[in-house]
Amino acid sequence: MELLEGSAAIAESAIAAGCRFFAGYPMSPFTGLLENMSHKLPAAGGVFINAESEIEGVNMAIGAAATGARAATGSCGQGIALMQEAIAEAALNETPMVVFNMARNQQDYFQCTRGGGWGDYRTITLAPKDVPEAVEHTQRLFHLADKYRAPVILYGDPLLAQTRVGVNVQPLDFGELPPKNWALDGSGGGTGRSRQIWTWAMGKATDPGPGPDRHWRAIASKFDTIGEAEQLHEQSGVNDADTVVVAFGSAAKFVEYVVRELRAEGHRVGWFRPITLWPFPGAALTEATKRARRVLVYELNAGQMLDDVRMYAADRSAVRFIGGVSIAESGLAYGELLDAPVLRQLILSEGTR
Amino acid sequence: MTIDTSQPPPGGRLVAAAKPSLLLGEHSLCPGCGEPVALRVLLEVLQDLDIVQRTIGVVGHGCYGSFVRIMDVDVLQCLHGRAPACATGIKRMRPDTAVFTLQGDGDMANEGLQEVLHAAARGEKITCVMLNNGVFGDTGGQQTATTVIGQRTKTSLEGRDPATAGYPIPVADLVATLRGSAYVARAAVSTAAGVAQTKRMLRRAFEVQLSGAGFSLVEILTMCPTGWFVPAAEGADYQGGTMEQAYPIGELVTP
Numbered sequence: 176m177e178l179l180e181g182s183a184a185i186a187e188s189a190i191a192a193g194c195r196f197f198a199g200y201p202m203s204p205f206t207g208l209l210e211n212m213s214h215k216l217p218a219a220g221g222v223f224i225n226a227e228s229e230i231e232g233v234n235m236a237i238g239a240a241a242t243g244a245r246a247a248t249g250s251c252g253q254g255i256a257l258m259q260e261a262i263a264e265a266a267l268n269e270t271p272m273v274v275f276n277m278a279r280n281q282q283d284y285f286q287c288t289r290g291g292g293w294g295d296y297r298t299i300t301l302a303p304k305d306v307p308e309a310v311e312h313t314q315r316l317f318h319l320a321d322k323y324r325a326p327v328i329l330y331g332d333p334l335l336a337q338t339r340v341g342v343n344v345q346p347l348d349f350g351e352l353p354p355k356n357w358a359l360d361g362s363g364g365g366t367g368r369s370r371q372i373w374t375w376a377m378g379k380a381t382d383p384g385p386g387p388d389r390h391w392r393a394i395a396s397k398f399d400t401i402g403e404a405e406q407l408h409e410q411s412g413v414n415d416a417d418t419v420v421v422a423f424g425s426a427a428k429f430v431e432y433v434v435r436e437l438r439a440e441g442h443r444v445g446w447f448r449p450i451t452l453w454p455f456p457g458a459a460l461t462e463a464t465k466r467a468r469r470v471l472v473y474e475l476n477a478g479q480m481l482d483d484v485r486m487y488a489a490d491r492s493a494v495r496f497i498g499g500v501s502i503a504e505s506g507l508a509y510g511e512l513l514d515a516p517v518l519r520q521l522i523l524s525e526g527t528r
Numbered sequence: 529m530t531i532d533t534s535q536p537p538p539g540g541r542l543v544a545a546a547k548p549s550l551l552l553g554e555h556s557l558c559p560g561c562g563e564p565v566a567l568r569v570l571l572e573v574l575q576d577l578d579i580v581q582r583t584i585g586v587v588g589h590g591c592y593g594s595f596v597r598i599m600d601v602d603v604l605q606c607l608h609g610r611a612p613a614c615a616t617g618i619k620r621m622r623p624d625t626a627v628f629t630l631q632g633d634g635d636m637a638n639e640g641l642q643e644v645l646h647a648a649a650r651g652e653k654i655t656c657v658m659l660n661n662g663v664f665g666d667t668g669g670q671q672t673a674t675t676v677i678g679q680r681t682k683t684s685l686e687g688r689d690p691a692t693a694g695y696p697i698p699v700a701d702l703v704a705t706l707r708g709s710a711y712v713a714r715a716a717v718s719t720a721a722g723v724a725q726t727k728r729m730l731r732r733a734f735e736v737q738l739s740g741a742g743f744s745l746v747e748i749l750t751m752c753p754t755g756w757f758v759p760a761a762e763g764a765d766y767q768g769g770t771m772e773q774a775y776p777i778g779e780l781v782t783p
Contacts, residue, residue, distance in 0.1 A: 264607050363600075364602055375605070377597055
């Protein structure tokens with residue numbers, strides 16, 4: 176057990192997962208992870224590049240991943256938006272990598288979960304509620320990226336990046352993975368079987384590939400499979416709840432605390448937290464909201480996850496939004512809406528009976 | 529789970545023919561195009577240096593993108609302009625390979641000028657090849673950053689006018705100013721002597737890469753009669769009278 180800032184813990188967890196390449200461009204609160212990787216990764220025998228832009232960083236990571244190495248990049252908000260073309264490309268040419276979105280707030284839900292770039296793909300997005308969970312999910316994401324040959328996202332925030340907690344970073348085993356027999360090392364040259372990583376998947380003149388139509392259908396089908404297989408969520412007190420509060424990431428940690436307090440006072444309140452924002456744990460949410468008269472959505476944005484909750488809540492008309500945009504004056508932290516007493520009041524004002 | 533990129537990927541080592549052709553079929557580009565000539569000498573250099581089975585190509589977007597189908601080389605086909613960044617990631621994880629990019633002027637000088645300049649400044653041990661024909665050939669002949677003054681394109685019908693469209697960017701000259709550049713040259717494939725010189729320059733670029741001296745770039749002026757709206761047989765002369773006047777041929781940086 177070691178006392179570590181979230182950014183340091185996530186860096187160490189990435190390295191424990193076998194990450195050996197990291198390229199990124201500073202933007203707070205992602206900067207802490209970048210700084211940690213800059214010295215921790217070379218010390219572990221890996222390569223760190225202080226990329227000249229987010230676009231260069233993510234494309235460097237694609238190149239590194241194409242050799243079979245476990246590779247990652249990261250940024251937040253606008254920086255992730257700059258990377259979206261390349262994230263889409265990685266989804267469509269099937270290069271696995273991890274993108275750390277250490278965001279300033281919860282306004283990146285859409286661009287993480289909807290597939291922010293071009294084409295028919297999604298990005299697996301995990302939103303840890305605290306640092307110990309981020310340590311676990313960082314390693315889970317490297318596994319999922321390799322399992323599905325796809326780019327994946329860790330969605331963090333300032334609280335995750337900057338909170339200092341005692342954590343134990345050890346390599347975690349998520350099971351066997353298929354061999355990376357597609358990786359490029361140059362050895363295919365002149366054999367008639369040279370390898371290619373190509374979004375259009377047209378293959379060689381002597382050995383045609385599936386081409387874009389079949390390739391992109393196969394990609395879409397893969398994301399259908401992931402959508403069913405990789406949903407994760409956490410919930411409590413939903414079985415007898417009149418009110419179920421839905422939240423993700425750090426906001427869900429506040430919800431967990433406030434709901435525990437309310438339940439202790441006798442209010443029939445429960446909470447539901449999607450851990451995978453995509454794939455959204457829709458069936459579990461439907462089940463968890465079957466008896467609820469109110470489904471309250473608490474997120475620090477104008478209502479993004481709200482769309483998914485409306486799609487899967489057992490009764491769509493029971494869904495109410497109690498979140499909102501809330502940014503500190505600095506622009507680098509949450510505003511006053513992320514506060515336990517404020518949240519408590521928001522829940523109570525909707526009624527709990 | 530650490531992947532050791534000093535080792536080949538799983539699946540056993542592939543065996544190359546003693547003298548592989550590296551060309552798996554006919555190109556599908558227009559009559560008179562200079563790009564297939566550049567490809568042929570590039571592949572010959574890989575053979576001459578005996579690095580066929582440790583070379584990785586990173587190909588951008590343009591007509592030459594179709595070369596991915598006919599070149600028997602491990603290839604990452606990447607986003608428009610980003611090849612030097614992808615090549616950087618590849619080379620850093622597999623330092624024993626020879627890594628080259630294949631880009632056009634639209635790819636390198638328009639969309640990806642930042643990528644190539646930073647790769648050169650970092651002294652990345654890669655070889656970037658720009659096939660410069662001064663137009664967007666793949667989309668039918670529009671103006672690029674290297675279109676010479678007065679040249680007619682589909683987006684400069686009266687000829688490129690510096691008053692409104694500015695001046696062409698000499699990419700090799702820009703790259704040559706950066707300390708990380710160990711070899712920079714500009715070639716042209718409009719004559720037999722030019723083709724032979726192009727091959728010598730590409731060979732030196734790869735030798736510099738393999739020596740670890742730093743970044744290397746060869747800008748190759750290639751004919752595009754279709755995009756220039758001249759008869760196929762006149763492409764070489766047209767290039768000699770226009771682009772080759774604006775972009776001097778020769779070595780700009782040598783080790």
